[in-house]
Amino acid sequence: MHFVDVILPLALPKRFTYVFKAEDYDFEIKVGKRVAIQFGKRKIYTAIVVNIHNNPPQAYDAKPIEDVLDQTPILTQLQLQFFKWVSDYYLCSEGEVLRAALPSAFLLESETIIEKHPDINQNEIEFIEDQHVLILDALDMQSSLKLSDVMSILGKKTVFPVLNEMLSKDLIVFNQELNRQYKPKLIKYLRLNSVYYQQQKFEELLESLNRAKKQKEVFMKMIALETAKKPITKTKLKQETAVSDAVIKALIDKAILIEEEKQQDRVQFKTEVTSHHIQLSDLQDQAFNQIKSNLETKDVCLFQGVTSSGKTEIYIKLIEAQIAKGNQVLYLLPEIALTTQLITRLQNYFGDQVIVFHSKFSVNERVEAYKHVLNQSKGRIIIGARSSIFLPFQNLGLIIVDESHETSFKQYDPAPRYQARDAAIVLAKMSQARVILGTATPSLESIYNVKQKKYAYVTLTKRFGNVLFPKINIIDLQERYKKKKMKGHFSEDLILKIQETLEHGEQVILFQNRRGYSPILECNSCGNSPQCPNCDVSLTYHKHNNTLRCHYCGYHIAMQIKCMACGSKDLSTKGFGTEQIEVEAKALFPEFKIKRMDLDTTRAKNAYGNLITEFEQGEIDILVGTQMLSKGLDFRDVSLVGVLNADSLLNFPDFRAHERCFQLLTQVAGRAGRTQKQGEVLIQSFNPHHQVLQQVTTYNYKQLYKEQLYDRKHFKYPPYFRLVRFTLKSKDFNRVNEASAWLATYYRQVFKEYVLGPEFPPILRIRNMYHKNILLKIPPQQSLSKTKSYINKGRDKFEAIGAFKSIRLIIDVDPF
Known part of the structure; x- marks a missing residue:
């Protein structure tokens, strides 16, 4: 008997050992291969072999492996070593790393639901194996089966190869619960049966097709395309000849055309090289x-x-x-x-x-x-x-x-x-x-x-x-509002510059680091604003679909025409996001094409690429967006960048706020003037003399780093101290208070004054879960391994307390 240690894709604190006999499986068991194992009473999981040995576990009887799923390992020794480091350093389980690392199609589970392929026609299939027939017959009786059902039907546990074969033949599908099984993309090709390249056979066939004109037309087309050596796709042949499926099927049935399935790569590679040499300056x-x-x-x-x-x-x-x-x-x-x-x-x-x-x-x-x-x-x-x-x-x-x-x-x-x-x-x-x-x-x-x-x-x-850096100017919003030189959220200075830029045929980027139309809808009579029932936040107004939406849990309702508290119709919006900037820009510059790039407009697979291509090709004049606009994009015709409100970046409750504000503004400014003409950046702020904004205008990163490093050292923050944040979540407000107090007290016994909290975060409740945080600062001279050992010890003690079973504890190493 041999034993294997495996990692399951679950948040489990240790590896588990299983037993096997090598002769029981089609494939050899090796480290890095997937195996199907039973975990718990009934559930089947995919696990990864990490060790093979001859030592039975002491604490329990090892269960046998159900099946070996791979011919060759899908994980390397380097990956397993790296996963272990990630698990140890970030204080999580190897199973959680495994689930993040592997495409979900590799992780088959017994909860998977098997259904008959919607396009299957059993009468058209020439040969079906007995095992396949049994499963298809069962699916005729009931709409779906679980993996355990298939095991019962076939009378064996090793059903994975059977299901994989049925999947590849389009006999079954997995529904969303198990839509994780990989299936190669197969394309149907046709080629002419080579026997008809003999003169006599060719003439006999033409004679026989005289009464089937459509079939003869397809046959002659295949000859013209010379596809005996190079197959043509079934789809392309239908397009070329404009015939029905029935005509092509008749030719296949007569063995005039040979149908073949070939695997096509979903990952498309560009083989043509268009740039051969780069000349560096x-x-x-x-x-x-x-x-x-x-x-x-x-x-x-x-x-x-x-x-x-x-x-x-x-x-x-x-x-x-x-x-x-x-x-x-x-x-x-x-x-x-x-x-x-x-x-x-x-x-x-x-x-x-x-x-x-x-x-x-x-x-x-x-x-x-x-x-x-x-x-x-x-x-x-x-x-x-x-x-x-x-x-x-x-x-x-x-x-x-x-x-x-x-x-x-x-x-x-x-x-x-x-x-x-x-x-x-x-x-x-x-x-x-x-x-x-x-x-x-x-x-x-x-x-x-x-x-x-x-x-x-x-x-x-x-x-x-030697392209010049863009000129950066700060616009004092206090002064502009005072002198009534604002239109909506645009200063007259910014409007004038946008107009000049557009008239020269150049493009504009407008930056506002908040999506939505307005973060708050407020009643002017009683001051009430609609709140999310699941989170302690106001609902954000989205004008494009006229909804109030929570950005934390997705809850949404229709826009209200009267106050939900007092019934007044005197409602107004407070604050602004990218959607409102887009609306205002369209009103100010109606003759120009304006689009928005934020999370709401880029959810679809190709949405990013389509927007970027449109902007690159000059089909968009003004692009409004959030911080995703700042990240390394290269637009040659952008000569003006406008930042609608820099203060929200400066005032964010985070010890990195000034560093990130400098980075973000410098990066977004860098989108302007990337060709010979000098670009310009206008930053609107109520605090134009703030030191960080002044450092942005002069690109004085050395001074910023000097000041920030001094503050970080003084207040014991990274890079001088490491941080670990403990977040406790529960639906019970009192229980999360009690649990966080216990955990902070436990860690304070060792880490003393370096334990901060517990404290409530700015948003106390998200998705009906109350949150409370504890922050641990780790001095540079303190042993990281000993610190983490004590953290794990505290977690184990915490999770062993019955009263805290409902509390979810999240440990985040280097959280910011």
């Missing part, structure tokens, strides 16, 4: 050589290049060097929105070497991209958002973290709550690869690591082609 070439030289002695290089300095061209040269060595390159981006432009640029240069991987892809697309990386079959350059760090790299040579300061690299929910920038550095070390952190506005952590000599540091201080 002297400054770019200097930066390129400095980076190469520094990476010989340092694992990480911080590359600070101002906006529009040509960092991407340098990245391409660095990628080229890695590809020449046969290495893989991971290009990490904070937002899916950025992939559209970058994919085009990299594909123009590298052709089919580029793979894209992100959450907007379908399940099957993610599976195929995953397999390409695993097998190194196509594409050595992987572009993706944060989850790309979990891919099965075989020969990773370089990781580029573009816009490395961005907060989007942090995963908040669900676990693992990892910071992809930091995790990428660990992954690179495990892979003996190098990392480039690229940005125009580095995070304070990166600057601190440069000062500590941990990172190399290369700068590019001039824009490509």
Whole structure:
């Protein structure tokens, strides 16, 4: 008897051991392969083998493995090592990491529902295996089956191969509960039976088809297309001949046409290379050589290049060097929105070497991209958002973290709550690869690591082609409102500049970091504003569908025409979001094309790309948007950027507020004037003399970093201290108070004054769950491993208390 340790895709604190006999399975059991196992009384899960040994577990009797699902491992040793590090550092289970890392199609469960394929016609199928007939007959009697039902019908536990075969033949489908099983995309092709290329057979066939004119027409078309060696798709043949399915089916039945199914890649690769050579400027070439030289002695290089300095061209040269060595390159981006432009640029240069991987892809697309990386079959350059760090790299040579300061690299929910920038550095070390952190506005952590000599540091201080930096002017809103020089939320200064820009045939970006039309609808008689019944927030007004909506839980109601408290019809909106700016801009500039880019307008798979393409091609004159506009997009005809209200960024309740305000405003300003004409940026603010805004106007990042690092050290915040946040959630207000007080007291016994709280967050209740936070500060000299050991001990004691069973405890390492 042999034993395996497995990881289940569940939030379980440990691995579990199962027993097997090698001769019982079609495939050999290896580390990294998937196995089907029973966990609990009845449930079947997909688990990953992480160890094979001969030692039975001491605390329980090992159950047998149900089935082996893979011919070859789908996880590498490097991945398993990396998953363990993520689990240990971010204080979560390996199962949670596994669920985040693997495309969900790899994780089959017994809760999956099996249904008959809606297009199946059993009478047309020439041969069905007995096992398939049994399942189809059962599905005739009832609309759906569970995995356990199939096991009973077939009288065996190893049903996965049978179901996979039925799935590939379009006999069954999985409904949404199990829509996670990968199915290859099959395309039907037709070719002419080669026997009819013999003269005699050809003439006999023509004679026999004289009475079937449509069939003869299709046959002659196939001859004309010369498809004996190169099949044509069934769909294309129908288009070419304008005949019905019945005509083509008749030719197939007579064996005149041969039908074949071929697997088609959902991940489309561009094979044509349109850019063959990139000529770096002297400054770019200097930066390129400095980076190469520094990476010989340092694992990480911080590359600070101002906006529009040509960092991407340098990245391409660095990628080229890695590809020449046969290495893989991971290009990490904070937002899916950025992939559209970058994919085009990299594909123009590298052709089919580029793979894209992100959450907007379908399940099957993610599976195929995953397999390409695993097998190194196509594409050595992987572009993706944060989850790309979990891919099965075989020969990773370089990781580029573009816009490395961005907060989007942090995963908040669900676990693992990892910071992809930091995790990428660990992954690179495990892979003996190098990392480039690229940005125009580095995070304070990166600057601190440069000062500590941990990172190399290369700068590019001039824009490509010596293009001038945009002029940045701050508009005093207090003064403009006082002098009645405002139209809605637009100052007369901004309106005039927009008009001038549009008249010159140039484009405008308007930035407001809040979506929706208005955050608050208020009654002028009693002061009441509609609240979300599930969360302690006001409902936001969305004009495009005339609804009041909660941005935390999705609750929505129709726009109210009278106050829900007193019945008054005297209602007004307070505050503004991107939708209101779009409406006001359309009223001010009715002859121009204006669109909006925010979460509401970019939910669909290709919505980002379509908007960006329209703007690039000059089909949009003014683009209104949130912070996704600031992230590395390159629009050549934008000469004006307007920031409608900078104060919301400065006043955000977060110790990083000033750093992030500087980064965001500098980045959004960098979208202006990226060609020869100098761009202009207008920032509207009620506090125009604020030091951060003044630093933005002069690009004085050195002064900002100096001030912020001083404050962080003084108040014991990162990068000098590490942070761990404990969030407790419960529907019971009193219970969450009691539980948080107990946990804070427990940790304070060891960590003393470095435990802050418990305290309520700004929004006390979300989705009917009350929240309370505890913050732990970890001094630089304190052992991280011992600290986490004590944190885990506290969590175990907390979860063992019966009164706290209903409390959900979330631990977030490096939470900000």
